[in-house]
Amino acid sequence: MPEKHTVRWGILATGGIAETFTRDLLVDPSTRGVNDLVHTVVAAASSSSASRAKEFLSKVGAPDSAKAYGSYKELVADPNIDIIYIATPHSHHFQNAMLCLEAGKNVLCEKAFTTNAAQTEVLIKKAKEKNLFLMEAVWTRYFPLSIYVRDLITSGKLGVVRHVQADNSTGDNPEESFPDSHRMVNPSLAGGALLDLGIYSLTWVFQCLYTTQPASSRQAPRVSSTITKYHTGVDEASHVLLTFPRSKEQGGDAVGYATTCIRLASDPDGKGSAGPCIRIYGDKGEVQVWWPTFRPTKTRLVLKDGTVEEKNWEQPGPGAGSKWYNGFNGDNNAEGEGHGMFWEADEAGSALRDGRKEGRYESLEESLTIMKVMDEVRRQNDMKYPEKIESTEYPLEL
Numbered sequence: 001m002p003e004k005h006t007v008r009w010g011i012l013a014t015g016g017i018a019e020t021f022t023r024d025l026l027v028d029p030s031t032r033g034v035n036d037l038v039h040t041v042v043a044a045a046s047s048s049s050a051s052r053a054k055e056f057l058s059k060v061g062a063p064d065s066a067k068a069y070g071s072y073k074e075l076v077a078d079p080n081i082d083i084i085y086i087a088t089p090h091s092h093h094f095q096n097a098m099l100c101l102e103a104g105k106n107v108l109c110e111k112a113f114t115t116n117a118a119q120t121e122v123l124i125k126k127a128k129e130k131n132l133f134l135m136e137a138v139w140t141r142y143f144p145l146s147i148y149v150r151d152l153i154t155s156g157k158l159g160v161v162r163h164v165q166a167d168n169s170t171g172d173n174p175e176e177s178f179p180d181s182h183r184m185v186n187p188s189l190a191g192g193a194l195l196d197l198g199i200y201s202l203t204w205v206f207q208c209l210y211t212t213q214p215a216s217s218r219q220a221p222r223v224s225s226t227i228t229k230y231h232t233g234v235d236e237a238s239h240v241l242l243t244f245p246r247s248k249e250q251g252g253d254a255v256g257y258a259t260t261c262i263r264l265a266s267d268p269d270g271k272g273s274a275g276p277c278i279r280i281y282g283d284k285g286e287v288q289v290w291w292p293t294f295r296p297t298k299t300r301l302v303l304k305d306g307t308v309e310e311k312n313w314e315q316p317g318p319g320a321g322s323k324w325y326n327g328f329n330g331d332n333n334a335e336g337e338g339h340g341m342f343w344e345a346d347e348a349g350s351a352l353r354d355g356r357k358e359g360r361y362e363s364l365e366e367s368l369t370i371m372k373v374m375d376e377v378r379r380q381n382d383m384k385y386p387e388k389i390e391s392t393e394y395p396l397e398l
């Protein structure tokens with residue numbers, strides 16, 4: 001039996017995704033074939049009150065010994081924590097991550113990493129200076145399904161992959177679903193489709209056309225974009241065309257089309273009838289991925305030689321009755337499934353064990369390149385957040 005390495009987590013914020021992530025964290029890793037890691041929750045903090053943190057810990061089934069803090073400052077000072085998971089709105093990630101790093105804590109920070117590339121750059125510098133682990137929690141990258149798709153590309157099975165289309169459109173009625181203060185549409189919380197949902201379409205384009213290239217030949221893409229603005233001033237839809245420069249030997253430039261919309265739906269009937277929301281085209285064939293773009297469970301490989309291979313990707317979990325996700329985009333678990341967030345936690349845990357300072361499937365350099373793309377989309381379309389949340393000044397009261 002391999003020796004088990006215990007990873008001691010602190011949870012910063014107690015909202016929707018903090019709950020989902022923490023429940024996933026507490027699923028026995030051996031149910032997904034991971035026998036050398038154990039995750040434990042040693043503390044959680046809420047910026048509103050210690051009693052809220054206490055309630056959170058009890059709701060997610062954390063050990064009785066877990067501490068409940070009424071401020072993030074107290075959390076980062078806890079000497080028993082190895083790594084902190086940040087689950088606040090985008091606007092707060094930079095200040096919260098700086099707080100953790102300054103206190104000497106490793107960090108897994110929810111997407112989008114920060115509001116802009118300048119903030120991401122400062123975080124990377126700080127993590128390097130302190131020799132700490134830092135990773136953007138783009139959970140989709142760590143799914144076995146994503147690893148399979150990237151392997152199809154790097155193995156050459158699809159031929160040269162030249163084009164990727166990815167859509168992450170949730171089909172909400174924003175006027176009904178979200179008050180203007182909600183993090184999805186509130187400029188003060190860096191709301192809008194691009195940072196919240198568009199990041200997944202960009203993730204698919206990047207993990208197929210950028211991550212799969214040798215690091216020495218990866219080049220940032222040229223960006224052409226258009227957005228539709230919501231009445232609060234953030235985007236309700238973004239369309240981003242990316243041209244990745246590639247040499248003749250690499251097969252020439254590759255093109256990605258990343259779209260996202262809060263109002264329209266990638267999967268209008270919720271049954272996949274509209275077809276795949278991601279298509280990855282090579283000159284020998286294509287691979288298709290079904291909704292949800294951020295948490296997919298179905299792929300189809302179609303090759304010119306007649307191969308058609310459909311796969312369903314189960315999300316291991318603790319058993320029936322575990323319908324715990326309280327998200328608002330219809331991405332509930334099937335009965336008995338985990339939510340799939342444990343794979344990114346395993347990546348962070350194994351990095352701490354092995355001394356890695358970043359994730360293997362999305363380097364900090366790649367997170368930064370994607371932040372630069374989102375900056376450029378906002379620049380091209382004159383979409384600004386309040387100055388305060390775009391600042392790189394630390395500490396700053398938001």
Ligand SMILES: NC(=O)C1=CN([C@@H]2O[C@H](COP(=O)(O)OP(=O)(O)OC[C@H]3O[C@@H](n4cnc5c(N)ncnc54)[C@H](OP(=O)(O)O)[C@@H]3O)[C@@H](O)[C@H]2O)C=CC1
Nearest residue numbers: 013014015016017018046047048087088089090110111112
């Ligand atoms: N990976 C995924 O699938 C998902 C990721 N996310 C990401 O997670 C992050 C949080 O989203 P979600 O959990 O849905 O958001 P919620 O609004 O449900 O929770 C955010 C939490 O952040 C804390 N917080 C601190 N300051 C503020 C503030 N000024 N306004 C609002 N909340 C504040 C609060 O916790 P407290 O009171 O305890 O301090 C609050 O409960 C975002 O970055 C989002 O993009 C969201 C959904 C899914």
Ligand SMILES: O=C1OC[C@@H](O)[C@H](O)[C@H]1O
Nearest residue numbers: 196197294327328329331
């Ligand atoms: O990250 C996310 O993925 C799931 C969506 O429901 C949510 O809006 C988004 O924040």
